[in-house]
Amino acid sequence: MTTANIHDWLNEHSDYLYRFALVRLRDPHQAEDVVQETFIAAIKSSSFADQSTPRTWLTGILKHKIIDVMRKSMREIAASDLMNDEDGNMDDFFDDTGHWLDTPQTWEMPDNALEQKQFLGVLQNCMDKLPTKLATLFLMRDVHETDNEEICKELNITTTNAWVMLYRARMGIRKCLEINWIGA
Amino acid sequence: MDCKQASQLISQSLDRRLSLRERLRLHYHTFICEACKRFGQHLHTLRVAIKRMNENVENDTNVTMPSETKARIAKSIESFVD
Numbered sequence: 001m002t003t004a005n006i007h008d009w010l011n012e013h014s015d016y017l018y019r020f021a022l023v024r025l026r027d028p029h030q031a032e033d034v035v036q037e038t039f040i041a042a043i044k045s046s047s048f049a050d051q052s053t054p055r056t057w058l059t060g061i062l063k064h065k066i067i068d069v070m071r072k073s074m075r076e077i078a079a080s081d082l083m084n085d086e087d088g089n090m091d092d093f094f095d096d097t098g099h100w101l102d103t104p105q106t107w108e109m110p111d112n113a114l115e116q117k118q119f120l121g122v123l124q125n126c127m128d129k130l131p132t133k134l135a136t137l138f139l140m141r142d143v144h145e146t147d148n149e150e151i152c153k154e155l156n157i158t159t160t161n162a163w164v165m166l167y168r169a170r171m172g173i174r175k176c177l178e179i180n181w182i183g184a
Numbered sequence: 185m186d187c188k189q190a191s192q193l194i195s196q197s198l199d200r201r202l203s204l205r206e207r208l209r210l211h212y213h214t215f216i217c218e219a220c221k222r223f224g225q226h227l228h229t230l231r232v233a234i235k236r237m238n239e240n241v242e243n244d245t246n247v248t249m250p251s252e253t254k255a256r257i258a259k260s261i262e263s264f265v266d
Contacts, residue, residue, distance in 0.1 A: 012256055
């Protein structure tokens, strides 16, 4: 790795890497930090193989750095808080007999570019409304597409805990989307 | 199986392979329950929408890293090169 190389890479790929991190971490400062760490790791490493493109290789490093940040933010949430009910009591969604209180309506993502943009805006707002811990897990699994086993290992939770929390996150986002999209 | 259990299994089907028995019961439930069928479609739509959202941001060349940050990174990597 030469200085010239790494500067070319910085020019060519840093914006892409920044956007990749931004959509997953949703925090500009954290995104900047992981991109910096990625370039530092890249320059220290000698493992770049010519069969991979620089962008693919750098993105691979970045993915690990993103997981590190997500893990840290999950650790800051006390383990006992992970499973408490205040943020997603499922009784809010079903009656005593297990039937939907509010029946899911018929809707889908619009094809039309402008409407789709609005739809994704609503989705974004709904994700922002999730409690931090659910949001982090949801980002890890459904946005970053981290393997479920890896999530459990990283966060030191059981697979059952992960399923329950992902269920709560998806229930919350779906309902929010339904109310705010159809209601719009 | 009620709707609460069905919705849990539908969500879990995104995270693990359901057993044959679970799949059959869920299949039967969603066959007769329009609400849970829609719920399943919504979770699928949610996945597709998030993929689209990721792609949109990743390819949005209007979103760039601040130049001060680039300069800072350039400086910080200098110190690792001889």
